[in-house]
Structures are given as C-alpha cells and as structure tokens.
Amino acid sequence: MRNPVLFVAFVPLLSGCVVGTVAKTAVDVVTLPVKVASAGVDAATTSQSEADEKRGRELRKQDEERGKQARAMAERCRKGRPLPTDTCGVQPN
Template structure:
C-alpha cells in the first residue's frame, strides 16, 4: 500500500507543480508589458481628461470674472470706483 502511495503521489503533485511553474512563467513574461502599459497610461492624457481639465479652467475663469464684476459694481454703487471700473453698466438703485 505504501509503495502504491509513493508511486502515485509524485504523479499527482507533478501536475500542480507544472501548472504553478507555467503560471509563474506567464506572469514573469507579461510583467514588463504591464509595467510599460501603466507608465504610458500615466504619462498620457486622454481626450476626455483634457476636456474635463479645460472645463474646470473655464469655470474657474468665469467665477473669477464674476467676483471682479460684483466688486466693481459694489465700488460704483458706493461712489469709489477704480479707474478701470465701467460704472455705466451698473444700474443705480
């Protein structure tokens, strides 16, 4: 009985070892491809990402202009405009 077990056990384990070695070999071969792919992805910007970034920039610029316009209107209403303020656009209340 022990002889049969000794003869059969290496055959059963051999498949596991071969499968593990094959999987490890595939992982080792594909690792450089995955690393380069991740590096390229991190270094490049997709069109969607570029559009989102441009949209954020436009919104921030519009917010800045709005703040400047409100401050200019307030200065004009108080009668203390700066030389660059266009008080003709401000409605008197």
C-alpha cells in the first residue's frame, strides 16, 4: 500500500456504513410483520369512501343498462317491430 495512514483513516468510515446497513436491515425485519398484518387488515376491511365508490359504480352501471334498454326499445318501436313488453308511444318517466 502506498499510504497505510489513509487506509486506517477510511476504516471507521466504512464500518459506519456496515453498521448502518445492518441496523436498517434489523429495523426492516422487525417492522415487516407489522406491515404484513396492516396490509391484511386493510385488504379485509372496506372504508366508507370505498363502499360509496363501489355503490356509485353499481348505480352508474344500472343507469347505463336502463338507457341501453330504452334506446333498444325506441329503435324497435321506430322500426315497427316492438316486443309485447315495449310501451311504444308512451313517454317513460
């Protein structure tokens, strides 16, 4: 080695990196079960906002389906081939 004093000066710096890495790994290992448990609880429960969003999606889907059926009925009535359940000439509410 060219200068053993420089090598000795860098050893404490490198050991700090190793200690820091070991400490971070230890913290990660300790907190992992907590993270897993909280993720499981979060996946198993539904918040009020999530329930509201789901209900809103269901309502929009039902509304789209009603509109689709109304357009199909209007088309059948326009072509003169209504189904027995169609109410041609009556305005829906």
